[in-house]
Amino acid sequence: MSASQSAARRTVLKGAAALAGAAGAGVTLAACTTETNSGGGSPAVPTEPVELGAASEVPVGGSKLFRERKLVVSCPAEGRYKAFSAQCTHAGCVLDKIVEGEGNCPCHGSRFDVATGKVLRGPASAPLPEVPVKVEGGRLVAG
Numbered sequence: 001m002s003a004s005q006s007a008a009r010r011t012v013l014k015g016a017a018a019l020a021g022a023a024g025a026g027v028t029l030a031a032c033t034t035e036t037n038s039g040g041g042s043p044a045v046p047t048e049p050v051e052l053g054a055a056s057e058v059p060v061g062g063s064k065l066f067r068e069r070k071l072v073v074s075c076p077a078e079g080r081y082k083a084f085s086a087q088c089t090h091a092g093c094v095l096d097k098i099v100e101g102e103g104n105c106p107c108h109g110s111r112f113d114v115a116t117g118k119v120l121r122g123p124a125s126a127p128l129p130e131v132p133v134k135v136e137g138g139r140l141v142a143g
């Protein structure tokens with residue numbers, strides 16, 4: 001193999017590596033898009049009533065995340081409660097924390113107002129779905 005043939009071969013190999021890299025990036029994007037549509041595979045809102053524990057655990061003027069139930073409950077005033085799905089409307093991740101009234105999605109950084117469900121920061125564009133909630137014998141029941 002001459003020097004010029006070998007140089008040409010290296011160029012071809014580099015091109016192939018670049019293509020493989022581009023294809024890999026394409027696969028990553030496609031997977032993210034699929035996730036968006038699947039919603040994580042479970043319903044964003046409960047299909048039957050879910051008991052969340054003592055209503056007094058949600059502070060007046062504050063909120064509480066029930067991560068394992070995929071719900072967030074806020075209490076705008078004494079005895080009044082609002083519940084929302086805690087499943088991010090972007091790609092279905094469950095919010096991981098609430099900081100100063102903002103629910104944080106750990107996957108791509110969306111933020112939601114947990115008192116209204118409204119999107120405060122994307123990439124999510126749809127609000128968190130509201131879930132009916134009531135107090136029975138001092139216990140919160142959602143769904």
Ligand code: FES
Pocket residue numbers: 088089090091092093105106107108109110122123124
């Ligand atoms: S899943 Fe992407 S921001 Fe929540």
